[in-house]
Amino acid sequence: MVSRRTFLAGSGVVAAGGMGWFQTTAAAASGQVSSAGAAPAGQRLLPAFERPRRLHYGDVSKLSGGDQTLLTTLQGVVNRTRPELYFLFNPGGPDGPDARWLRNTGLPTTRYADPLELVARYKSRIRGAIVHDPAIPDSLNVATTLAGLENAVVATAEQASAHGLRIVKDLRGVFDEDRVKTYRWQLDNLFPRCSHKLLAGLPPTMVVQAENITWTEIARETRQIRDSSNRDTYTLDVSPALGAEDVYVRFADSFRDDGWGASVASVLVKANGAELANFKPGTAAEEPYLFDGLNSSIGGEGNRFSDGGGYFIYKFTPPAGTTSLTVTVEMWNQYVVSVTDTAPTRVEPFPYFRDYVVATKSLVSWLPPNGPTGELLTAHFDAVPPTTPYAGWFSNDVAGEWSGVDLAAQGGSEVIPADFYMNGTVHSGVTAPISDKVRRFTPVKPQNKIYVTLTFGEGDNVQYCQRHMRDLWDDPRRGEAPVNWTVSPLLAEIGPGILGHYQRTATPNDLLICGPSGAGYSYPGAWPADQVDRYMELSGRFMRQTGMDLVYAYNHRENDKWVPFSEELGRSYAENTPSRGIIQSWEGGDLLVRRGGLPIIGNFSPPGKAAEYKAALDAHTKDWTGDAPVFIAGGVNAWSWTPTDVAELAKLLTGNYVLVLGNVFFDLLNRTLD
Incomplete structure (x- = not known):
């Protein structure tokens, strides 16, 4: 998984003398509001600023x-x-x-x-x-x-x-x-x-990052391997980096678009043949050598991995006079390993x-x-x-x-x-008009086709909406192909100008939908049973305020697996929000059920860019007989894809494929799902 950090990355008590959490009665009476279309001052979730x-x-x-x-x-x-x-x-x-x-x-x-x-x-x-x-x-x-x-x-x-x-x-x-x-x-x-x-x-x-650092590459996997088939023990000669007091070894992703970067299970370092370090990731023995691990994670096998633009760096200090330094690692997937003798970062x-x-x-x-x-x-x-x-x-x-x-x-x-x-x-x-109008669309007569809707994820992340999404949004090819954009409805209060900009400048091929999993990022199945309706009510309020009626959602995990939404959770979405359908993320694309009357479809998110994505769609639908419509909710990696990539994929989706926006997609799905 490519993380967001990699790319950038009831009491109402307020200390005396500070701003009130909500606007004062006098301010409200004078017509001062934080954004046009925002909730009345006393109903805000987040603070109002003049x-x-x-x-x-x-x-x-x-x-x-x-x-x-x-x-x-x-x-x-x-x-x-x-x-x-x-x-x-x-x-x-x-x-x-x-x-x-x-x-x-x-x-x-x-x-x-x-x-x-x-x-x-x-x-x-x-x-x-x-x-x-x-x-x-x-x-x-x-x-x-x-x-x-x-x-x-x-x-x-x-x-x-x-x-x-x-x-x-x-x-x-x-x-x-x-x-x-x-x-x-x-x-x-x-x-x-x-x-x-x-x-x-x-x-x-x-x-x-320090300036003017020169990294020397010493190992690279040139194949797009995602199944650990290249797992092996590799002995890397890092002697070229000797010369200063320390040596820094960086592990990164040789293919940054698909989320299967370097994975390391053990490290053995020898200086002139003598053991200098020997550890497994995630243990106390690793700590003295892990120089920068913020952009990495520990996997289920005790392996350290990093995907996309992430990396992790080990620091080794060989004895004076060392002429040979080797690092032996058990490693797999799409790795690229580089070395330097200069501290590459500072805190x-x-x-x-x-x-x-x-x-x-x-x-x-x-x-x-x-x-x-x-x-x-x-x-x-x-x-x-x-x-x-x-x-x-x-x-x-x-x-x-x-x-x-x-x-x-x-x-x-x-x-x-x-x-x-x-x-x-x-x-x-900053004030801005926020539309509460749901996007209108012309219903399409169902045919025996493969209906695909594509969705950019990460919209729960308000910093993504502020920064990376703005770069994606300004791609000149945005609008050539239909795509859904997840955004946080909480932007109505924490960034009305940002949300308003996206609403005003959306093309007919851009549809803003609610990011996971409603009013704020959450796993609804993990909420206490007596409180989950409160979250759904809050989500419904913000969705209505921002004109959103589709949800891209997560649920909780059990035994390291994502759990499908229960009938009770589906009913809570149906009763408390305007949702007409839910795309459930972290599911392999086969989920298609009704819960509480709402259609819920799994998110299908293959790796790679347009050609590889199309090949994965073909493989996923190879058993389709053509006697009934098929529905695929395709996930788009917001950190590696752009609207240009979506446009390139759209050109490949010919024949039985029909690419549609989420509103059309769920309207078709609702009319055909038993």
């Missing part, structure tokens, strides 16, 4: 993570009153998504060549700095929570001194490396003062989405959803009412996603993937 009048902005893409954190927490304090600060994070300059969305606001702007000048400009609006402890990464999250409560920024002691900021609270030496103890202290001592309407999960640090503070956390005075943590940290994360969910959103993400890539979303659902919380959602306070305040 409409910005002018935006002061700057390009921060070249700044360090520490300086970006200083600015995003400043942004949170300033924008809480009315959004004024906006930053360009991506290196695309005037052509990047951040710049395009800024232009789309239509607001007057003032550009700052040095964005750090904004600290001095807005110094009077903050009380000072919360100083985090660089030796204890998780202190950055505690500092962020405190910054929201104290109207302060997050900084190092050096930054506070350089900008003349009073230190409001100094966290150096306060915490140790016991993550559970740190976040338990925060839950016990800070959460009572925080908003209880939102939980946040953000990594305290990020890995940043910096993770700055993104902190404006939103600070502005809303929310509690932010980073708790892997298994073991003792998972137990503490469960305590967070227990501390808030049902359907309270968890915004951000989870650690441990794909495995963390599955267990984290499952744990949130068990705790009655939907997930908003938002850890890379930039300028969230601004996008929440």
Whole structure:
């Protein structure tokens, strides 16, 4: 699986003196709303921000993570009153998504060549700095929570001194490396003062690519192998990388489009014939050597793997005078292995989405959803009412996603993937008309054909909707072929300008449908039985508000397998949402049932681009006799496909294939399914 990170990647309590979670009665009476077509102020799930009048902005893409954190927490304090600060994070300059969305606001702007000048400009609006402890990464999250409560920024002691900021609270030496103890202290001592309407999960640090690194390739699988048939023990000579103190070995995917990258089960390193390291992934023995594993996962066989644009890097320090260094690995699938003697990455503070956390005075943590940290994360969910959103993400890539979303659902919380959602306070305040009209279509008379509908996934991910989807959407060949686009209906509140743009600029061949699995990413089958209808009611409200009547959904997992929707869950969708049908993801394409009266069809998502995808469709339908229509809900990998690829596939779907939008597809399916 290619992960989203790889590509970028009821109490209503609010601390006194801050913004109200919803708009005040006076504001509502004056007609101030966060977006046209949005829910009334008292019914909002997410906070309302005043409409910005002018935006002061700057390009921060070249700044360090520490300086970006200083600015995003400043942004949170300033924008809480009315959004004024906006930053360009991506290196695309005037052509990047951040710049395009800024232009789309239509607001007057003032550009700052040095964005750090904004600290001095807005110094009077903050009380000072919360100083985090660089030796204890998780202190950055505690500092962020405190910054929201104290109207302060997050900084190092050096930054506070350089900008003349009073230190409001100094966290150096306060915490140790016991993550559970740190976040338990925060839950016990800070959460009572925080908003209880939102939980946040953000990594305290990020890995940043170093500049001008030269990698030397030493092994590559040139065949597209996805069945482990090349699993073997390979001895790789990494001696060419000797010369500096350390050697770095990177494992990546030789075919980045299909999600079957390098997989490693064991590593043995020898320096001049003597054993230097010997370990299996995911064990304590691996830890001293795993330099960067954030973009990888541990598989069911104890193997470490990474797909698409991901990778993992091991660091080895051979004795002085070493002339021969070999790495013997048990490895398979589509690997490419490279080496360098220069540190390829560095660790910096993770700055993104902190404006939103600070502005809303929310509690932010980073708790892997298994073991003792998972137990503490469960305590967070227990501390808030049902359907309270968890915004951000989870650690441990794909495995963390599955267990984290499952744990949130068990705790009655939907997930908003938002850890890379930039300028969230601004996008929440920008006004835009949101249409609640369901797309009309002309019904088609069923024929004995193979009906295919194609769907871009990942739309639950608001940062994808903000960034990568914008790039896909701007493909000049979009509209040549019918395709469904999953989006989060929660954009109606957290990014109305973004959703409104997609609604206004959609061609007749673009259909926006609800991303998994409703109002926020969730596994409905994992919800407590007495709370799941609350999630469905919330989903129905947002779907009606945004004119969506189809759902691309997941369910929960049992024994590492995805479970089909039950009759009860289908009935809850049917009774509480306007859904006319459901595409269930992570199913091999053979599922076709009714649950609660709704047709549910499995997602068929073969690897490869157009020609290989067409070949897989042919193989999947080879036994079709032509005496009845066949329906295939085809998944499109949003991280590797583009509308151009969809157009190329559409040209191949001739003869008995009929490519249609999801509304036509489900109308046909409803009329033919027994």
